[in-house]
Amino acid sequence: xKKYTSINFRISLQFLILLAIAELIVxxxxxxxxxxxxxxxxQSLLLVCGRYSSDIIDTEKxxxxxxxxxxxxxxVTENDLRSIKSEFNLSDLFVxxxxxxxxxxxxxxxxxxxxxxxxxxxxxxxxxxxxxxxxLHEYDLTLAAYQTKEPQYRINYTPVGRPSMMLAxxxxxxxxxxxxGVIGLTLPMExxxxxxxxxxxxxxxxxxxxxxxxxxxxxLFIRRSIVRPVKxxxxxxxxxxxxxxxxxxxxxxxxxxxxxxxxxxxxFNKMAESIVRNAHELEDAATQHERMRAELDVSDTIRSAxxxxxxxxxxxxxxxxxxxxxxxxxxxxxxxxxxxxxxxxDHLFIVLGESVGKTLPSLLMSMLASESIRCLxxxxxxxxxxxxxxxxxxxxxxxxxxxxxxxxxxxxxxxxDGTMKYVNAGMPxxxxxxxxxxYKAEEQLIQYNLGEMRSVSFTQKTVQLQQGNSxxxxxxxxxxxxxxxxxxxxxxxxxDEINRISSENYYLxxxxxxxxxxxxxxxxxxxxxxxxxxxxxxxxx
Numbered sequence: 264x265k266k267y268t269s270i271n272f273r274i275s276l277q278f279l280i281l282l283a284i285a286e287l288i289v290x291x292x293x294x295x296x297x298x299x300x301x302x303x304x305x306q307s308l309l310l311v312c313g314r315y316s317s318d319i320i321d322t323e324k325x326x327x328x329x330x331x332x333x334x335x336x337x338x339v340t341e342n343d344l345r346s347i348k349s350e351f352n353l354s355d356l357f358v359x360x361x362x363x364x365x366x367x368x369x370x371x372x373x374x375x376x377x378x379x380x381x382x383x384x385x386x387x388x389x390x391x392x393x394x395x396x397x398x399l400h401e402y403d404l405t406l407a408a409y410q411t412k413e414p415q416y417r418i419n420y421t422p423v424g425r426p427s428m429m430l431a432x433x434x435x436x437x438x439x440x441x442x443x444g445v446i447g448l449t450l451p452m453e454x455x456x457x458x459x460x461x462x463x464x465x466x467x468x469x470x471x472x473x474x475x476x477x478x479x480x481x482x483l484f485i486r487r488s489i490v491r492p493v494k495x496x497x498x499x500x501x502x503x504x505x506x507x508x509x510x511x512x513x514x515x516x517x518x519x520x521x522x523x524x525x526x527x528x529x530x531f532n533k534m535a536e537s538i539v540r541n542a543h544e545l546e547d548a549a550t551q552h553e554r555m556r557a558e559l560d561v562s563d564t565i566r567s568a569x570x571x572x573x574x575x576x577x578x579x580x581x582x583x584x585x586x587x588x589x590x591x592x593x594x595x596x597x598x599x600x601x602x603x604x605x606x607x608x609d610h611l612f613i614v615l616g617e618s619v620g621k622t623l624p625s626l627l628m629s630m631l632a633s634e635s636i637r638c639l640x641x642x643x644x645x646x647x648x649x650x651x652x653x654x655x656x657x658x659x660x661x662x663x664x665x666x667x668x669x670x671x672x673x674x675x676x677x678x679x680d681g682t683m684k685y686v687n688a689g690m691p692x693x694x695x696x697x698x699x700x701x702y703k704a705e706e707q708l709i710q711y712n713l714g715e716m717r718s719v720s721f722t723q724k725t726v727q728l729q730q731g732n733s734x735x736x737x738x739x740x741x742x743x744x745x746x747x748x749x750x751x752x753x754x755x756x757x758x759d760e761i762n763r764i765s766s767e768n769y770y771l772x773x774x775x776x777x778x779x780x781x782x783x784x785x786x787x788x789x790x791x792x793x794x795x796x797x798x799x800x801x802x803x804x
Contacts (some may be wrong), residue, residue, distance in 0.1 A: 274485055278478045285474060286467055293466045297459040305429050305455050306416050309448045312351050313414060313433025316446045319343045320358060322437045325376050325444070329360065333392055344379045354428065354451050355379075357390065358435065360444035361405055369409060371402045376444060401447055404432040409442050418452065426452040492518040496528050503535055512539050541623070575772065577603060583678055584611070587771045588798040591779060599738055599794040600633045604640050609678045612640035615690060615736045615798055616671035619712065625667055632657060632669040632713055646673040646686040647723035650713065654688075654721070657714030668712035672736060681728035681802055686721045688713050691742050691754060694735040694761055695726065701762045702735060704754060730804040733771070735761055740793030747787040771799035 319340055328337055348356040358377040361369050378390035390396060399405060404415040412434050419428040428449050435444040499515050514532040518525050577586040588601050599617035606612070614636050618625040635653040644652075650673055657669065670689030676682070687693070687705070689712040694702040711719045737757065744752040764777045775797050782795060 274482060274490075278482070282471065282474050282478065286471060289470050290463055290467050294459055294463040297462040297466075298456070301455040301458045301462075302418075302429070304458075305450050306431070308351060309353075309416070309429065309431035309450060310414050310433065312347055312353060312356070312448050313431060313446050315347050316344055316356065316358070316448075317433060317435055319347075320376075320435060320446075322435060322443045325358075325360075325435075328376060329374060329393055337392070341377060341379065344377055345381075348379050352450070352454065353448055355447065355449040357447045358444060359390075359396070359447070361399075361409070362395075369406055371399055372397045373399055373405075401430055401432050401445075404430065405445050408432045408434045408445055412436070412440075412442055426456075428452060429455070488520055488522075489524065492520055492524045492528070496524070496531065500531065512536060538627075578605060583803050584676075584801060585771060585803075586611075586613075586798070586800050587775055588796070589775050589779065590794070590796050599740075599796050600629055601796050601798060602633060602637060604637065606641065606643050608643060610643055611676045611678055613674040613676070613736070613798065613800065614640070614671060615738065615796060616669055616713075617690075617738055617794060617796075618667070618669045620664070620667050622667075624664070628657060628660075628667060628669050628714060631660075632671060636671065636673060640673075640675075643675075645723065646675050646684050647721045649673050650686045650688050650721040651719065654711070654713045654715070654719055655717055658717040660714075668714040670712050670739070674734075676728065676800075676802070678802075681730075681732075681804060683726045683728050684723055685726075686710070686723050688721060691737055691739055693737075694758060696733040696735075696765070698729055698731055702733070702758060702765065704758055728802040728804075730802065732802050733765075734798075734800040735774075736796075736798040736800075738794045738796040740791065740795040741782065741797070743793060744782060744786065744795065745789060745792070746785050747789045752782070752785055771801055775799055 321336070321340070324334075324336055324340075328334070344356055344358075347353070356377075356379040357375065359373040359375045362372045362374065364370050373396055375390040375394050375396060376392060380389045400419075401417075404417055407415045414431055414433045416432075417430050418426050419430055421427045428451060431448045431450075433446040433448070434442045435446055437443045495517060496515055499513070503512050512535040514536065515528050518528045575587045577588070578584075586603060588603075590599070590601060600614070601616075602612075602614040604612045614633070616629070616632060616636075618629040618632070620628075632653055635656050636649055639649040639652060650671070653671070668689075672685065672687050672690040672693065674683060674685040685693075687708065688710050692704040692707040694704055696702045705724075708722050708724075710721055742752060742754040742757055746752075760778065760781055761774070764774050764781070768774045768777055778797060779795075
């Protein structure tokens with residue numbers, strides 16, 4: 264027995280996927296904002312440390328230290344600076360006076376005043392008071408600090424491009440407002456990144472909890488307003504379809520959702536009641552005329568359920584294809600159907616079919632075949648499997664007339680790359696036009712009709728559509744049409760007429776209209792015996 268996936272499971276899975284995507288997006292945004300704020304906070308921290316250090320250092324004494332060497336106050340200042348470095352977790356804290364040339368211009372050389380390192384840290388070389396150092400890493404920042412008298416910042420990167428350290432150079436001012444030296448401070452970027460990650464994780468947890476709470480409430484609502492009504496309607500439809508020859512139906516009156524589900528329920532109630540009513544009328548009809556009228560009522564009801572909406576172009580918002588169809592010349596008690604569906608993964612299913620026979624059971628066969636194909640197409644089943652499963656389903660119904668079958672052309676087009684898979688079970692060959700070539704009929708395979716024999720394997724063909732390729736699909740009513748002289752229109756004549764019309768008309772709707780005019784002229788007033796359904800499709804890629 265075929266297994267179906269529950270709606271609850273699908274909705275829950277979709278919510279989980281959306282939650283993961285939302286978490287990634289929100290996490291990235293929050294991390295970017297948190298990281299930017301952490302960088303600004305780090306700059307503010309370095310500025311505060313620089314100002315504290317500037318307040319501690321006496322510039323007049325610093326001049327004496329550079330000339331005469333350290334004194335007791337030098338050690339006190341050094342310890343205070345070491346406290347600042349330790350308290351604010353700085354990587355480096357150093358103070359130096361840049362040197363100038365004979366013209367008073369700064370050069371890339373300096374004399375250190377303080378180089379604060381841990382007393383027990385022997386892995387780092389300490390610069391002593393008055394020691395000269397060339398090739399300063401922060402020379403550009405030092406020059407800018409002297410010129411602007413403002414703190415300067417820079418982020419240093421590793422050779423592989425990862426941020427490693429934030430460097431700040433704060434000018435050390437004398438009382439006259441001139442720059443005497445600079446205070447250099449560094450802070451590891453790892454600290455900034457950890458702060459940003461912590462903020463991001465916290466926000467992500469809060470966001471996830473809110474999403475989960477929303478999902479639970481929404482799932483409960485969906486289960487009550489969608490899943491339960493759909494399940495109830497599905498069970499009632501199964502009961503009606505499997506009811507055998509007893510035409511009885513109890514309308515579904517328990518659904519009051521005030522939306523498309525209730526509308527679908529009302530439509531099915533009307534359709535089922537119409538089928539039952541017309542079935543009883545057919546059984547009670549005393550004359551052929553009454554039976555024909557009853558079957559016509561049923562035909563109109565079922566046709567509205569079997570075939571797609573007649574607003575064209577279908578899926579007008581799509582720019583990668585165009586689709587037109589015409590069921591203008593439908594006849595009394597016809598059993599044909601024309602459908603097309605778009606799936607969530609961008610597959611377009613096109614179905615053209617008709618039953619053999621014009622009786623009420625033939626109408627029901629068309630309805631069952633169309634519904635089966637629609638459901639299987641909605642699950643994106645391959646065309647050959649759709650044909651096989653629909654065939655077995657139709658064969659499972661007991662019927663006296665074994666010739667009562669359904670012809671169907673089932674097409675699956677992957678709109679993302681133009682791959683077309685199709686099965687033709689008894690319909691006329693479709694006409695295919697490729698670039699630079701006229702319309703040509705497909706190579707027709709001899710296959711069974713649907714419902715003709717159980718457990719039949721259907722051959723599926725694959726065609727790679729290119730930009731501008733077109734398809735023309737027709738029912739038997741065109742190639743088998745007769746005029747008043749008894750002449751048959753034939754499939755070859757259809758192919759010739761389509762090529763003639765396409766040379767004069769590019770648009771599919773104009774081509775279909777011209778073909779209908781050609782058929783009208785050919786009939787010479789003779790009544791139509793079979794449906795003349797026409798469908799045109801063009802792929803733009």
